Amino acid sequence: MTNATNPADLLLFEASVEGRRCLRLPELDVPKVDLKQALKGAKLRSKPANFPEVGELDLVRHFKNLAQKNFSVDRNFYPLGSCTMKYNPKINVTLLAQPGFTRAHPHLPESDLQGHIELMYNLEGYLREISGLPAVTLQPAAGAQGEMTGVMVMQAYFEDRGEGKQRTEIIIPESAHGTNPATAALAGYKTVTLKSLPDGGCDLDALRAVVGPQTAGMMITNPSTLGLLEPNMVEIAKILHGVGAQLYMDGANMNAIQGVVRPGDYGVDVMHFNLHKTYSVPHGAGGPGAGPIAVAAHLEKFLPWPRPAKSTDGTFSLENPNAKTTIGKVRSFFGNYGALVMAYIYMTQLGREGVRRNAENAVLGANYIRAKLRGHYHIMNDKTCAHEVVFTDATQDKENGIHALDIAKRLIDYDIHPMTIYFPQANVTGGHGAMMVEPTETESKQTLDFFIDVMKKIAVESKENPQLLKDAPHNQSVVRLDEVRATTQPQIYCPMCMA
Amino acid sequence: MPFIQNTDAERREMLAAIGVKSLEELFHDIPASLRINMADASKLKLPKGMGELEVTRHIEGLLAKTKNAGDYAFFRGGGIYNHFVSTLVDHIALFDSSFITAYTPYQPECSQGTLTFIYEFQSCICALTGLEVANASMYDGASAMAEAMMMGKHVAEDKWRKEDRNTLLLAGAHNPEYEEVVRTYAHTAGIKVVNVPAGADGRIDAAALKTALTRKVFAVAVQSPNYLGVIEDVESVNQARTESEALLIQCIAEPLSLALLQTPAEAGVDIAVGEGQPLGNHQFLGGPAFGFFAARKEHLRKMPGRIVSETVDRNGKRAFALALATREQHIRREKATSNICTNQSLCALRALIHLAAWGKQGFTELAEHTVAKTQYAMKKLAGVEGVKLVNPDSPVFNEFVIQTTPGLEKKLLKKKIVGGLPLDRYGKGRRGQYLVAVTEVTTRQQIDAYADALADVLKGKAAAVTS
Numbered sequence: 001m002t003n004a005t006n007p008a009d010l011l012l013f014e015a016s017v018e019g020r021r022c023l024r025l026p027e028l029d030v031p032k033v034d035l036k037q038a039l040k041g042a043k044l045r046s047k048p049a050n051f052p053e054v055g056e057l058d059l060v061r062h063f064k065n066l067a068q069k070n071f072s073v074d075r076n077f078y079p080l081g082s083c084t085m086k087y088n089p090k091i092n093v094t095l096l097a098q099p100g101f102t103r104a105h106p107h108l109p110e111s112d113l114q115g116h117i118e119l120m121y122n123l124e125g126y127l128r129e130i131s132g133l134p135a136v137t138l139q140p141a142a143g144a145q146g147e148m149t150g151v152m153v154m155q156a157y158f159e160d161r162g163e164g165k166q167r168t169e170i171i172i173p174e175s176a177h178g179t180n181p182a183t184a185a186l187a188g189y190k191t192v193t194l195k196s197l198p199d200g201g202c203d204l205d206a207l208r209a210v211v212g213p214q215t216a217g218m219m220i221t222n223p224s225t226l227g228l229l230e231p232n233m234v235e236i237a238k239i240l241h242g243v244g245a246q247l248y249m250d251g252a253n254m255n256a257i258q259g260v261v262r263p264g265d266y267g268v269d270v271m272h273f274n275l276h277k278t279y280s281v282p283h284g285a286g287g288p289g290a291g292p293i294a295v296a297a298h299l300e301k302f303l304p305w306p307r308p309a310k311s312t313d314g315t316f317s318l319e320n321p322n323a324k325t326t327i328g329k330v331r332s333f334f335g336n337y338g339a340l341v342m343a344y345i346y347m348t349q350l351g352r353e354g355v356r357r358n359a360e361n362a363v364l365g366a367n368y369i370r371a372k373l374r375g376h377y378h379i380m381n382d383k384t385c386a387h388e389v390v391f392t393d394a395t396q397d398k399e400n401g402i403h404a405l406d407i408a409k410r411l412i413d414y415d416i417h418p419m420t421i422y423f424p425q426a427n428v429t430g431g432h433g434a435m436m437v438e439p440t441e442t443e444s445k446q447t448l449d450f451f452i453d454v455m456k457k458i459a460v461e462s463k464e465n466p467q468l469l470k471d472a473p474h475n476q477s478v479v480r481l482d483e484v485r486a487t488t489q490p491q492i493y494c495p496m497c498m499a
Numbered sequence: 500m501p502f503i504q505n506t507d508a509e510r511r512e513m514l515a516a517i518g519v520k521s522l523e524e525l526f527h528d529i530p531a532s533l534r535i536n537m538a539d540a541s542k543l544k545l546p547k548g549m550g551e552l553e554v555t556r557h558i559e560g561l562l563a564k565t566k567n568a569g570d571y572a573f574f575r576g577g578g579i580y581n582h583f584v585s586t587l588v589d590h591i592a593l594f595d596s597s598f599i600t601a602y603t604p605y606q607p608e609c610s611q612g613t614l615t616f617i618y619e620f621q622s623c624i625c626a627l628t629g630l631e632v633a634n635a636s637m638y639d640g641a642s643a644m645a646e647a648m649m650m651g652k653h654v655a656e657d658k659w660r661k662e663d664r665n666t667l668l669l670a671g672a673h674n675p676e677y678e679e680v681v682r683t684y685a686h687t688a689g690i691k692v693v694n695v696p697a698g699a700d701g702r703i704d705a706a707a708l709k710t711a712l713t714r715k716v717f718a719v720a721v722q723s724p725n726y727l728g729v730i731e732d733v734e735s736v737n738q739a740r741t742e743s744e745a746l747l748i749q750c751i752a753e754p755l756s757l758a759l760l761q762t763p764a765e766a767g768v769d770i771a772v773g774e775g776q777p778l779g780n781h782q783f784l785g786g787p788a789f790g791f792f793a794a795r796k797e798h799l800r801k802m803p804g805r806i807v808s809e810t811v812d813r814n815g816k817r818a819f820a821l822a823l824a825t826r827e828q829h830i831r832r833e834k835a836t837s838n839i840c841t842n843q844s845l846c847a848l849r850a851l852i853h854l855a856a857w858g859k860q861g862f863t864e865l866a867e868h869t870v871a872k873t874q875y876a877m878k879k880l881a882g883v884e885g886v887k888l889v890n891p892d893s894p895v896f897n898e899f900v901i902q903t904t905p906g907l908e909k910k911l912l913k914k915k916i917v918g919g920l921p922l923d924r925y926g927k928g929r930r931g932q933y934l935v936a937v938t939e940v941t942t943r944q945q946i947d948a949y950a951d952a953l954a955d956v957l958k959g960k961a962a963a964v965t966s
Contacts, residue, residue, distance in 0.1 A: 012619055012855050022856040023585055028868055029943040030875035035759065035867065038874050042730040042894035043761035049626040052619075053858040059587065063616075063852065067597030070612030074596040080605070087502055088600050091551050093593055099569050100562035102584070102781035107575040107920050108566065109912065115561035116784055129544050141638035141786065144828075144840045152687050182828035182838035186649065187687045191833045229528035259543055261529045280502075282596075284845030285613040286603040286635070286805065288787030304683075328683035332578060332641040332676035332774075333785025341783075348557060349501050351548025356537060360522040361503050361510075367525060368513040384525055408606065418606050423829065444504040445513060476608040478812040483607070486808040486822035490799065492632055494809075497622035 008065040012052035013496040015062065022056040050499050069477060070285070071417040077447050081388045081420035081436025082177070082225065084255045084277035089349070092280065092342040101341060106333040110317060117316035120334065121308040123344045124292075130254075130355060131271055131294035132262025137303045138292045139335040143252060146272030146291025147183040147219070149304065152327045153270060153295060154217050154246045155187060156302040160325060167216035167245070171207070175200060175226055175428045180219045180250060189216060196428065199381050200226035207239055217246035222263075223253045223386035225424055227366065227436065237267025246270065246299075254278045255440070256363055256387035259356030269296045279343035290339040301325040306334070361441035362387040365448055369437055372452045376459045380429060387440070390424065392432035395459075402462040402469055404433030409480070410461065412473035414454045501548060568782065571917045572945035574876075576898055576936025577726070578640065578674050578752050579785050580777045583940050588779045588852045592845055603805070603841050607820045613844060614819035617807040620851045627757050628771045629764030630793040634804035635842040640774030641677040643790025644720065644750050645684035646803045646837055647770045650794075651746045652690060653801055653836045655717035664717040668745070670695040670736060671703040672725040674752055675925060681720075691715075701729035701890035701900070708739055718746040718769075724756055726925070728898030728934065729890055737767030746770065753777055754791065756896040758866035763793070770794045779853025780846050789843035789850070800826060803837030865939055869897045872946070873937045879950040880935065885957040889932055898936045905931040907956050914952045916945075 007015045035044070054062070071078065078085035096102075104116060124136040140146035151170070158167045170184040171192045181191045192210050197203050202220065218240055222230045230236070237247045249263050249271040255278045257263075263271050275281045276289030283289070295303065305326050306318035320326065334340075350358065363386055370379060370389040378394040396402035408418035420436040439448055461468050473479055505513070510522070519525060526534060535542045549557060568581045575581075592598060597612065604610030604617075617635045624633035637643040648667050655664045667690055669678060678692075685692045695711045698704035703721065712719065719740050723731035737747055749763045751773030757763075763771035776788035794802055800823065808822035828835040857865060877899055881888050889900040901919060911918045919933030937946075 011615070012851075013622060019860070021858040021861045022587060023861055025861075025864055025868055025939060028871055030871050030946075033871045033874050035870060038870050039730065039759070039896075040892065040894035043732070043734060043766070044759055045629075045757070045762050045765065048859055048863050049623075049758065051623060051626060051854045051857070051859045051862055053860065054855055056587065056856070059852070059855055060591070063591045064595070066612035066615050067591075067595055068612070069610075069615070070597050070601050071606075071609040072597050073600035076609075078602070080602060083602055085602060088596070089502060091554065093599070095555065095558045097589060097593060098562060099567055100565050101783060103567035103569045103581070104565065104784045105568045105573065105575055105581060105782050106579055106785040107577055108568070108917065109908065112566035112570075113784070115564035118564065119561055126545055141642065141843075142839075142841060144838045145638060145642070148687075148838060152683065155687060178827075178829035178832045178835070179838050179840055181833035182831070182835040185833035185835070186838055188689055229526070231528045234530065234533070257526075257529070260526055260535060261533050262535065262542075265533045282599040282845075283602040284843070285598045285601045285610075285616075285848065286844035287841045288638075288789075288843045288846060289841070328686070329676065329679040330642070330683055331680060331786070332639050332674075335785075336638075336783075336787035337785060338781065338783035338787050345554055345558060348546070348549050348554050349551070350545075352543055352545040353537075354501055354548045355543070355545060356535070357503060360525070361505065363525045364510060364513055364517075364522060367517045367519075371517045384519075384527065409608065412606065412609050417609060420605075422605065442502050442504070445509040473608050476611075478608055478611060478814075478816055478818040480813040481607045481818045481820045482810045482812070483820045483822075486810040486820040487825065490806070490822045491809040492618070492799075492806055492822070493622040493625040494619065497626040498629075 007058055008061045011494055012054060012062055013494040015054055015058060016052040018053060020053040020055050022059055050497055076415055076417050077443060077451055078417040079419050079437045079439050080417060081438040082252060082423065084438060084440055085283065086280055086440040087442035088280050088282040089346060092345050095345055096338060096341050101338065114316050117308045117318060119344055120340065121310055121316060123340055124308065126347050127273060127292055127294055130258050132264025133294035134297050135300035135303060136292055136294045138340055139304045139331050140291040140293060141331050141336050142287065142289045143272055143274040143291040144179050145330055146293045147179060149330050150248055150270040150272055150293045151183055151187045153299050153302045156327050157299055158216060166213060169214050170216050171210060171218040173202060173220060175224060175424055176219065176221060177225055184219065200224050200228045202230055202232055202236055204232055204235055207236065211239055211243045211245060213243060215243055215245040217248055219248040219250060221250040221252060223256045226380060226390050227385045227388035228381060229386050233266040241267065252277060253387060256359055258359050260359050270299060275339060275343040280346040281339045281342045288336045288339050290336045290343065302327050304329050358441045365439040365441060365443060368448060369439060369452060373455055376456050388436055388438035391435040392429055394432045396462045397432065400462050400466040402466050404435050406469040406472065407435060407458055409472040410458050410469045413475055416451060416454060571915050572948050573917045574935050574949060575917055575920045577920045577934055578676055578774060579782050580753060580936060580938050581940055582777050582938050584779055584781060585853065585856050587856050588849050591852055592849045598848055599845055604821060607818065611819060614807050616848050616851055617844065618809060618819045620847045621807060623851055623854050624791050624793050627754060628793040629762030630771055631796040632799045632802060633793040634802055634806050635844065636847040637790035637792050637804055638843060639786055639788060639790045640752055640772065641680035643772035643792050644677050645681050647748045647772045648681055648685065648690065648718065649688060650770065650801050650803060650836060651718035651748060652688065654746060654798065662714060664715060666691045666693055666715045666717065668693050668695055668711055668716050668719040670708055670719050670721050671731055672697040672701065672727045673722045674726045677750065700893045701727045702731055702893055703736060712740055712743040712745060714743055716743055716745045718748050720748040720750060722750040722752065724753060724896045724898065727890060727900050728895040730760060730894040730896060733766035733768060734761065753897055755866050755869060758863050769798065775846060775850050778850035780849050787843055787846055789846035801836055803839050805842045868939050869937060872941050873897050873899065876935060876937050876946045879946050880953065883950050883954045886953060897938065898934055901933050901935055903931055904957060904960055910956045911952055916949050916952050918949060
């Protein structure tokens, strides 16, 4: 063995050698200038930014090496609940990489953007049909920004009606994802937490007890964050509308109901889509995504601008039809257009039948896992689930002190990405560690069977050799990180970068 | 079936295992009257699905109705810049699916690839800005600035509990896209936004700034280089705000400028935000790219967004993990300072590859070439009769404003030139002004062609007027 380090294992900053580089510029074709003179006395930085200096081969190896330290949908089953880690068709990326998209500048003349505006116009149309709501904006860059936009639109609606000061509360079920209360609070609302029924459903009596003239709206996730369809959506909408409030639906889980039911038919007033979940925009190691919102007719005039429009002669334009009432813009230009293109390509391939089929097969897969793992793990609500199923560590914890985290880490040894374990939170899981599994429709039965077998095996291991789980994973370059230290003594940059 | 692998036979086996007879049964919680009947063509009016060949044709058909920056001598920026993107970036970040088909690194053992590159990216943003903390990225420059405002407001609420500090000053010429987003967020958060206009030289009017900096102000935001291309004296804004103690936010729409210009840290800035598109990201009509976000160390715990930190694993080996999650919405819920859940990782990865591929020297050279080409373009265009520079004595980096006759766009377009961005929509008195942008992609030949075409078109105009 040698003590020498493979350069591929170093950080780029550590592998840096003065004078190395990958790229060179063409010879300057205009006269060279004196910087100080050209910049007319503007203050300059005292030393150059110390970016790494590496050759092309080492740069490529560095990233290929990092690539191997990542699980990804293309290599691993990735049943990360609430994230909808479905297969991302290659055609999306191939078509997107054309100069027509990569070099589409937002300030090109509108006559040169016709195909792009048409694409956005068509995509809005698809989302209108699926949501059952008459107006859509594609601008929000992510689900969280879609939520923010939706709440702003509701706020604008009440201001327009002269009820802005009166409507101060937004109701949020306790099982909601943290983004919902964060969004409502940032928009200046007081959040009212609504306890859920033991089966995760909305407690209608509790809802009736908290609504009133002060209620701006309710943010509900359907299917819920426990992976269950809310059976009383229509009644919930009626209760809210009865006091003049709005119903917001978090569409994070649309993969379960797209093409089966239109949220607008429930009485939903605003909803957001996560195109990176439901419509296969690659998750990109954390983004970019896209979070369009769809709204009922009475909210259309508050949507952000610009909005794609089609004129009778077939030409397309970008308009600001409601300059007086629009909330403004939430993101520069047209949102994450590149992500919208990928969603559009995907949806165009799905078509009408495909949209419905996706929901059916997603729900089928989750219920199959639920049925097959019954008796091996505690199921939080053992009834028909939507596109994801929540198990808990109740049995393994009680018998052998094995937690959801240990089971998750052991999955890594079997080349399976762990399910979601940090959510839903303990307040709704009876104090047990949750394991939220979302297989998606794109996985084959063989893969699901492999996962089921592995989970059964882990249940056995938790009895026979619990330490094996406590020490997992065993096949990765690092194991069980000190995450507390990352927070108490954060080191967020490589010291060499400041040299 | 597109992207669904299971056969009908397998589906039947799965249904049997579940103990239901049909797929429809799985949706019994949805009232039957609301369930879409696929036989009813009036519901779910989507086209028939297309195969790969068909969809390729369809997309090519749409692209046939477009032109892009590469089809022209192109001189528009205004927040998105026509840079060269190395093939290395697409090969690693777009075509190798290891990063693009992963998600947020919740499980660090099987996400070290992502966590490491985010750490390296954060390091690059620290190097670029000189500031000690940077996050894993935001949606774009505009929303990063809105988030900086929200963070500033939270800092103010802690720092000046007894004062009513609720005003954000936008000093100088800000990108209207950014301002629009900031105002949208400000409205909902109840923050007052006040503009301090640019002076006659295109820079912040120092006297107006001084008057505006009352103790109502929690932060002053400066864009530099600003929307008119002019480099602001950020350090003097820092001095001006000392007495009021307001925070100083700098926004940078073209991060390449920081290859040469005084860093936000050197200028005394608290929070630096900006647009990451010019760092290895494609134009895509303005997104996706990313917003960068950096701040002084003391503000770390108020920062929005994901942050990665170095740590150790159980065996003491270096490793990287998400840090300070207690700031974030999934823990803090309604007490969080931001609702942002993820970042634009893949776009941040692109920036890292771009910066490492150019390296310390190459990045500086890119900026030097940009300055030289911009200077050449200024001289060349100002030499055309009927064209003059609007801020001839103010320093610029890659953009500048010319004054000429309005309504020249179409005539230039016929000559395959997309000239500067007309500013008439930007403000009163800017009719006939054009914001001209230059990058390393711009050639001398294109600049000469632009100048010649302008001369030609203006001569035509003059002739039309005299005849």
